[in-house]
Amino acid sequence: MLSVRRVVNSKLCIGCGLCSVETQTGNIKFSKKNDCYIPSITSISNDSIANKICPGKGYNILESGKKLFPDSKQYDIDLGYIHSISAVRSTDRSILRDASSGGIITSLLLYLLQEKIVDKVSVTKFVCTTSGVSTKTFLTSNIEEIFAAQGSKYCPVNYAHLINELKQYKGRVAIVATPCVIAGIRSIEENQPACFSSKIEFTIANFCGGFKSYTNIKKLAKVHKVDYKNLKDFRFRGGGQPGSLRFISNDGQVAETPYPKYVGFTGQSKMLRCHLCADATGELADISCGDAWIPRYEEDQYPWSVVLTRSARGTALLQNMNEKNHVVLDQMSIEEVKLSQRFNLKSKKTRQAARMRLYKLLGYRRPSFDGGYREIDTGLSTEIQVYLKHQFKLFLDKLGLYKTIYSCSKKN
Ligand SMILES: Cc1cc2nc3c(=O)[nH]c(=O)nc-3n(C[C@H](O)[C@H](O)[C@H](O)COP(=O)(O)OP(=O)(O)OC[C@H]3O[C@@H](n4cnc5c(N)ncnc54)[C@H](O)[C@@H]3O)c2cc1C
Ligand code: SF4
Ligand code: SF4
Known part of the structure; x- marks a missing residue:
């Protein structure tokens, strides 16, 4: 497998920041080279644990899945280890308003906190400054912050700040991340147990078709005739399903395009590592969530998510949420999940x-x-x-x- 140095030099780095695990956040420099948060490789030694955990180099998706989910009911090459499959939507309209699909990730986070299963959860929000758009991933138990962080971030997300918080935090947490980052976090748990040992109660992944670099957001700002460095707010999704991309400038100007129409506004391609990714549904996460892109849900008055649980624990959590009326569950077959993700699965699994x-x-x-x-x-x-x-x-x-x-x- 490749070292961090090779990952960076081969442009396979996705800017996740997990390689900061051995250092204090301040010691490793991330620059927005190639418009992604690339670590300074001079600060990473050849024997660093970063070389083991970096998801840019790939990972043992089969072996790890098997080890993590011994009580799963089946293995499917497209979807990984599965304990249960459902279509899910939140019963809370305020969650649905700004959710990417059925609001399941936000509902899960709020439920885990409310039931005191965890003390804090991780969320990722956009930050707009005079340098443009970036993201911040952090631990919180604040409901307003969880709502404000809703919506998918289709761009590189640096988790270095979260890693630093996790090292110091003594409570129990739930982590939300892309499939590759969940794999990196699993690897940190395995290789450096003292760092995260028994803190991470639940991992939640989004299904993932990949993302583009920050150049894409810059170009989208240009297309929408807004100043990238003078923004008050930015989002890729939100405002109901399928939602819209929206720029709000500091002077109050609003520019908006429905999802996914804006995908054709720039010729930017996905990051190289995303083109070479074999994980479509977050196969190493306890619970994986995506969009229910099939007619019977698309035509429903409410937006729906697809949820895969990988163990009995995840299934029980979802059922408890259903019994307490936090979410509505609907039966979905494995064929329907595959249909809803057909383009991504064909690309990642068949081609x-x-x-x-x-x-x-x-x-x-x-x-x-x-x-x-x-x-x-x-x-x-x-x-x-x-x-x-x-x-x-x-x-x-x-x-x-x-x-x-x-x-x-x-x-x-
Ligand atoms: C890069 C990316 C690619 C995706 N590709 C697909 C796809 O191909 N097919 C599909 O069906 N679904 C895909 N999804 C998932 C989909 O967009 C929704 O996240 C999912 O349906 C759950 O929606 P929700 O209504 O529960 O989310 P919400 O209630 O809106 O909550 C989303 C949560 O995820 C967190 N979050 C958002 N983006 C990130 C990120 N990049 N890293 C870490 N945390 C994040 C937010 O902070 C929030 O807590 C993708 C998501 C991302 C981020
Ligand atoms: S751990 Fe993440 S940020 Fe570091 S080199 Fe690997 S992909 Fe890049
Ligand atoms: S496509 Fe793969 S490599 Fe790219 S963000 Fe998604 S999980 Fe990570």
């Missing part, structure tokens, strides 16, 4: 072997996994086409022509 082969031929260093995607090579032609399409979009974006050409192609 992955061919994509890995293409990137190897092109000379890229790749993350490694102990399986977790289909070994059958679906052939290079689709991967070459997709790769060239991304390069062409980036080229048009650099020329400032992407949105015009994209808009024309949509009209025709």
Whole structure:
């Protein structure tokens, strides 16, 4: 597996900040090089634990899942170890208002605090300063802060501040993160138990199709004719399902586009590591949550989430929430979950072997996994086409022509 140095030099770093685990936050410098929080590799020694836990290099998705969830009911190559599957929505309209889908992550966090199962939870909020947009992930038990942090952050998120808080905090916590970061946190738990030992009661992952760098947000600000460095607020999702991207400037100007229409506004591609990712649903998290993109939920008056629990403990938690009327549960089959995530699963699980082969031929260093995607090579032609399409979009974006050409192609 790759070292942190190799991960950074090969542009596989996703800026998660977990490599700060051995140091005080102040000792490791993260610069927004490549428009992502890249660590200064000179501060990471060759024998550092960071080399073991860095999710940029890949991870043992099969072996770890098996170890973590011995009481799961089935293993599925697309979805990982599963104990239960449900469609879920919050019963609280104030949670649904700014949720990405059915508000399940926020409902879970509030329930865990209310029932005193944990003392604090982690959330991620956007921060707007004169340098532009960034994120902050932190521990809290404050309800207003949990509400204010709702909505998906489709950009690199640095967890270094959280890692530092976790080291010092003595209480029990629940952590929300992307699948790769949950894998990194599992690895810290395994390799440095003194750091987090018995503090993390629950891990919650979002399903993940990947994210783009901060250049994308800068470009979206330009398209929306707002000053990236003079923002009061920014969001990718929120305001009901499917929600909208919204910039609010310090002078009160509001610019908004529905999700996912704005995805075609820039030619920016996902981060390299996200193109080479085999984890679609957070296979190492206790509970994984995504959007229920199938007609019977899309057409419902309420937004719905898909939830996979990986152990009896997670299932019991969800059932208790249902019994106490915090959430509504609906039966969902494994086929329906796959249908709702079909594009992401096809990319990460079915086409992955061919994509890995293409990137190897092109000379890229790749993350490694102990399986977790289909070994059958679906052939290079689709991967070459997709790769060239991304390069062409980036080229048009650099020329400032992407949105015009994209808009024309949509009209025709
Ligand atoms: C990068 C990314 C990619 C995604 N891709 C898919 C996909 O392909 N398919 C799919 O079905 N769903 C995807 N999701 C998940 C989806 O957007 C929702 O998060 C999910 O449906 C749960 O919605 P909710 O209503 O429960 O969330 P909310 O009630 O809005 O709560 C979301 C919680 O997650 C936290 N959070 C948001 N973004 C991050 C982040 N980047 N890191 C850590 N914490 C965060 C927030 O602070 C909040 O606590 C993705 C999410 C992210 C962040
Ligand atoms: S741990 Fe995260 S921030 Fe550090 S090198 Fe790896 S991917 Fe990058
Ligand atoms: S696509 Fe994979 S590597 Fe990228 S953020 Fe999601 S889980 Fe992490």
